[in-house]
Structure formats: C-alpha cells, structure tokens
Amino acid sequence: MQKKQRKEVSGPIRDKERTKKKLIATIGKILAEYSYSELTISRIATVSNLNPKLIYLYFGGLDQIIRAYLEDRGAATALSAKVALNILDHPNDIVAEDIAFFLEKQFAELIEDKEWQAILHWGLVTKNRYVKKLIDERNARIDAIADTFKKSKDPNLQYSESAAEMAIVAAGARFLSMRSKNEDTFLGLDMTDENDRERISRAIDKIITAEKNSPLH
Amino acid sequence: MQKKQRKEVSGPIRDKERTKKKLIATIGKILAEYSYSELTISRIATVSNLNPKLIYLYFGGLDQIIRAYLEDRGAATALSAKVALNILDHPNDIVAEDIAFFLEKQFAELIEDKEWQAILHWGLVTKNRYVKKLIDERNARIDAIADTFKKSKDPNLQYSESAAEMAIVAAGARFLSMRSKNEDTFLGLDMTDENDRERISRAIDKIITAEKNSPLH
Numbered sequence: 001m002q003k004k005q006r007k008e009v010s011g012p013i014r015d016k017e018r019t020k021k022k023l024i025a026t027i028g029k030i031l032a033e034y035s036y037s038e039l040t041i042s043r044i045a046t047v048s049n050l051n052p053k054l055i056y057l058y059f060g061g062l063d064q065i066i067r068a069y070l071e072d073r074g075a076a077t078a079l080s081a082k083v084a085l086n087i088l089d090h091p092n093d094i095v096a097e098d099i100a101f102f103l104e105k106q107f108a109e110l111i112e113d114k115e116w117q118a119i120l121h122w123g124l125v126t127k128n129r130y131v132k133k134l135i136d137e138r139n140a141r142i143d144a145i146a147d148t149f150k151k152s153k154d155p156n157l158q159y160s161e162s163a164a165e166m167a168i169v170a171a172g173a174r175f176l177s178m179r180s181k182n183e184d185t186f187l188g189l190d191m192t193d194e195n196d197r198e199r200i201s202r203a204i205d206k207i208i209t210a211e212k213n214s215p216l217h
Numbered sequence: 218m219q220k221k222q223r224k225e226v227s228g229p230i231r232d233k234e235r236t237k238k239k240l241i242a243t244i245g246k247i248l249a250e251y252s253y254s255e256l257t258i259s260r261i262a263t264v265s266n267l268n269p270k271l272i273y274l275y276f277g278g279l280d281q282i283i284r285a286y287l288e289d290r291g292a293a294t295a296l297s298a299k300v301a302l303n304i305l306d307h308p309n310d311i312v313a314e315d316i317a318f319f320l321e322k323q324f325a326e327l328i329e330d331k332e333w334q335a336i337l338h339w340g341l342v343t344k345n346r347y348v349k350k351l352i353d354e355r356n357a358r359i360d361a362i363a364d365t366f367k368k369s370k371d372p373n374l375q376y377s378e379s380a381a382e383m384a385i386v387a388a389g390a391r392f393l394s395m396r397s398k399n400e401d402t403f404l405g406l407d408m409t410d411e412n413d414r415e416r417i418s419r420a421i422d423k424i425i426t427a428e429k430n431s432p433l434h
Contacts, residue, residue, distance in 0.1 A: 179388070
C-alpha cells in the first residue's frame, strides 16, 4: 500500500522532471553532435525519442527549451572559473605564471567540452540574447583578469601588449577547440592527440611567461 | 541595325552570365550578413531579388550554386597567399620576422573579409567537402610554412614549440576576426577599432619574434 501511494503522489512529478531533464540534455547532445542550426523540435524529438508535444507542454516551445538549457549551462561552474576567481581575489599578486596556468586550464577544459565549443560557435553568429549573455558572463572573468595587468608587479604583465597577447591565446584556444570537432589538424597539430595538446599548452606557457624586455617597440 | 544585331546575338548570353554572377555573389552576401545556415533557395531569391527558378535553371540546385561560389572563392588569391608563397620559395632563409609579417598580413586580411570569416565558421561544423577543400587548400600553405621551421637558421623558429605558437596565433586571428562580426569585444579589444587591431598586430609580432632562449622547459 505504502509503495503504491508513493508512486501515486510523487511518481508522475518525478517522471515529468526526469523527462524535462532528458529534453534539456538533448539540446546539449544536438549541439555537441551537430550544431546550433539543427536545434529544431523534430530533431529534439528524434534524438530524445520523446513525443515533440512534450516540448510544448513542459517548456512552451523551442525558444523556451533552448533558454532552459542555456540557463542550466550558466549555473554550472567550470573548473577554470575557480582559477579565475582565485586570481581576481588577489589582483595585486598576479604574476604571468598565474595567467598561463589559467589559460592552459581553460584550453584543457574547452577541448573536452563539445557542448561549450558548439555554444561558442553559435555565439559567433547568433542574435539570441541568452546565448550572448552566457558567453558574456564567461568572458567577463577573463576581461576582469586582463584589466588587473596594469596593477601587477610582474613586468611581463605590465608590458603594454600583455592583454592583446592574452586575447590571442584565449581566442586561439577557442578556435583550436572548435576545430577539434571534426578531428581536423591545424598546422599539423591534432587536438585529439594528447601530445599535440601538450605542445599547445607549452606554447601558451611560453607566450605568456616569456621575457617581455626585448627592445622591439 | 548593327546595334540591334549585337543585342540579338550576345545580349541574352551576357544577361545569363550576369544573372549567374549575381546569384553566386548573393551566396557571399548571405554568408557575410547571416551565416551558412541561411543558405536556402528562398533566401537567395529574396536577397538577389531574382526568380528562384533561375537557380535550378542555371546551376541545377542549391548544392551546385554553393559549389560554384566556393570554387570562385578558391580561384581568387589572397594577398597573404603571395607572402606565403614567397616564404616557401626560400625556405632556408626564413626568419621569425617573416612569419610575423605573414601572420599580421593574414590577420589584417581576415578582419576585412566577412565572407571568409563565414566560410571559416561554416568549416568548423560542415561535412560539405567543397567547403572543407577550400579551407584545407588555404591551410596547406600555412602548414607548409610551419614545416620549414626545422630547416631554419633562426633559433626562434628552431625552438621546439614554434609551430604550436604559430598555430595559436593563426587560430587566434581566426577567432578574433569571426567575433568582429557582431562588433563584440574580447578582453576589452574591439576588432572594428583600428587601434585595437594594431595592438593585436604588435602582440603577434611580439609572440613570434620574442627571444626563445629563456630556460623554461
């Protein structure tokens, strides 16, 4: 009797929540496997193997389920975000090695995260404000870090083009991770190969921590 | 009489060629303004203000007109390609400054070329072999340059992570140029602003030509 009662009370609600979660996760699956242009009601139904009517019933429509997915992604904290916040907690103590560590961490994370690669790819062309908001929030941290360089005691960070160098590295990490989707190489480097990823990581370290006192400019 | 005759003979052919060119150019317009996911018969008809039937009549269909556009793009030579070929003509004389010059040139070109940005963006997710072929051809030159580093007499290029550094810079230039579409800033840098582009250019130079003899690794 007790068992039956539990089922009657919480069963349908639990099922609904489980189905909603499955539908939201399907958005991530489609992004990772295809791209934003495949986010359609019929594709969600096919990939999730659920009735498309449930999308309207539980979310109201395509825009709303996409928004729910993006808000879920926004709530999840990336590991590199913790590194970033730690850096921002001690802005006066930042040295170039901290920046290199953060950028390498972010690159390693990006390479593994096909959904985030697809969101970045989407963000390059979309006018969807929830996509833009999500990306802006992530970028805000990296912007804030670059902003602290002027206050730094490390001459490598005080160097006038340090923020531009960091921009190139962060942008390069994004492009390289997006290219890894099709297992395409770039300058002979294969981002699905651990050794090649390691080479990129060492180059990031080198770019950020190399002595900036050569009299070029 | 003579005037009328010319019209009768070459007029319709000239018109057909002009219309074909206009339709092909419309593909570029749509890519630059929207993105690859908007490449549809109806969008081409609307943007070109031409009857959609002409696409079938002159090209055979959507795939064929897209292919014609991509082949046209492949035939056009970018300025930076000439710089690349010049470098490849003298592989033993390459110094880091040549590489920096090439990468800065390519970045400056990319920033201005919204169609190419859209093709790169498309190439990150598509399985269309003509898109991939076009991008591969362009990348082949940059791959070949990175391949010559081992032969170089410049210690900055012999440095083991030089190719990885070049990959980060080339990838960064691609991502930054793609981001310029929506006039989004990245680390406070606005790629539509000449001063900020100049900062990126100086940072590219710095990354590629900085002394690589610091005992980091």
